[in-house]
């Protein structure tokens with residue numbers, strides 16, 4: 206593609222790719238120079254040009270010598286829009302999900318429902334890029350804009366027609382997915398997380414709302430879990446933009462959750478749609494998984510899926526990796542679950558999901574991540590103390606912080622909890638302690654395969670998998 210096709214005055218210079226990191230610039234690249242949380246990409250413009258950048262997208266007034274300056278007050282957005290034109294075509298049906306908790310689950314369940322309907326479907330999110338055949342990790346929930354758009358285009362080349370992706374608040378505020386047409390947007394819920402980055406809940410919500418106010422296509426659909434305190438804000442925005450609105454939940458007007466009855470390995474849902482009532486056995490436990498499955502169904506229906514078939518297909522959903530995953534059974538019969546709860550609200554949701562299944566105690570092992578929202582730590586402690594009978598506070602990705610200090614902050618909210626820094630020892634203690642009728646919940650890492658310690662040059666990922674460790678400890 207010629208630069209002139211992307212930018213007036215660009216001329217017939219060949220564009221060979223896009224980069225936001227100067228170390229990835231090759232001859233013919235368009236470089237995006239952005240101010241970030243740790244570095245200022247504008248400091249690397251000269252190096253990018255020396256490496257062959259033919260154009261630089263940067264704020265007006267920034268000095269660019271030796272390449273075309275594509276000036277814009279919102280350089281990240283402009284860069285994404287240009288990159289999208291370069292990388293297109295994309296899958297024709299794309300949906301995005303935002304919310305504090307439930308994004309990964311919802312995009313994965315959406316992908317499964319599409320596949321059951323015979324569509325070539327994929328998802329992109331915390332679990333990586335997932336197709337029916339394979340899963341490739343990207344390291345972020347919403348990958349950086351170049352990785353994201355290149356992957357989405359790659360999926361289209363492989364024949365994928367339906368894509369569900371996670372729109373994290375970081376991704377939304379950094380325009381990591383702009384330019385990709387989004388037909389339907391899903392909202393799960395809003396609760397405390399990531400305030401280290403967003404500052405306060407209002408800013409965090411504003412970042413998420415951009416999915417509905419700007420990212421989803423004109424004439425697109427909003428699928429909103431209606432039982433959340435923040436839902437009315439999303440619904441108002443959807444109405445203001447005249448999006449098609451599908452509200453879901455016990456408060457939903459469209460996909461109505463009329464009843465939910467937990468059973469041993471799942472739950473019976475009674476669901477209303479357009480005057481008809483459906484009874485379906487969802488093979489996943491917990492109110493939160495029912496919510497995610499229904500939002501997924503709403504997204505599929507919102508993109509033209511047959512409502513009755515989609516609702517019936519809920520009975521064939523497979524579990525999502527690391528979300529209330531039954532990892533092991535302790536010698537005395539106590540089941541051990543692994544879950545990705547790493548916020549106060551998620552911890553409460555995971556504990557509530559398991560409570561009806563415990564005749565005895567709920568034993569909870571968890572920690573809080575380092576270099577992440579510190580304010581959520583005591584809140585997580587409080588929720589844990591209120592939700593479980595025995596709480597063991599341990600380490601979960603301390604990153605650049607002192608693990609003992611993180612544990613102390615969590616313990617401030619859960620003074621009666623036990624403290625065992627080594628995650629392996631904590632899991633062993635919980636499983637060793639469990640008696641028949643108890644349930645062990647290991648929260649925070651879900652699918653993760655490592656314990657992240659240190660930061661910058663000293664950062665290391667020590668192999669660690671909650672599911673395998675639980676199995677070893679239960680054996």
Ligand SMILES: CC(=O)N[C@H]1[C@@H](OP(=O)(O)OP(=O)(O)OC[C@H]2O[C@@H](n3ccc(=O)[nH]c3=O)[C@H](O)[C@@H]2O)O[C@H](CO)[C@@H](O)[C@@H]1O[C@H](C)C(=O)N[C@@H](C)C(=O)N[C@H](CCC(=O)O)C(=O)O
Nearest residue numbers: 225226227241242243244245246249345346347349373375
């Ligand atoms: C806080 C945050 O979102 N950071 C991400 C973001 O950084 P940033 O834009 O602030 O960039 P920066 O590192 O300050 O650098 C500024 C610019 O200079 C460029 N640069 C920098 C150094 C250099 O030598 N040369 C160079 O060109 C960078 O590529 C960047 O464009 O963009 C970077 C490039 O893509 C990411 O690597 C980085 O992820 C860090 C590692 C991270 O931990 N991110 C987490 C918090 C994150 O994004 N999480 C969300 C939400 C998780 C969830 O709730 O599911 C996610 O979507 O994963």
Ligand SMILES: Nc1ncnc2c1ncn2[C@@H]1O[C@H](COP(=O)(O)OP(=O)(O)OP(=O)(O)O)[C@@H](O)[C@H]1O
Nearest residue numbers: 305306307308309310331493544545546551554555
């Ligand atoms: N709808 C929901 N309501 C409340 N809690 C939920 C909901 N869905 C998931 N959770 C909790 O959040 C955890 C993470 O779920 P999931 O990975 O689907 O969310 P996410 O939004 O993708 O998280 P992340 O921000 O890390 O990407 C689950 O393991 C569960 O404990």
Ligand SMILES: N[C@H](CCC[C@H](N)C(=O)O)C(=O)O
Nearest residue numbers: 547573574577601602649650
């Ligand atoms: N996407 C989340 C994942 C947190 C997972 C948890 N194990 C932790 O490290 O805090 C984040 O980056 O904040």
Ligand SMILES: [Mg+2]
Nearest residue numbers: 308309331346
């Ligand atoms: Mg996720």
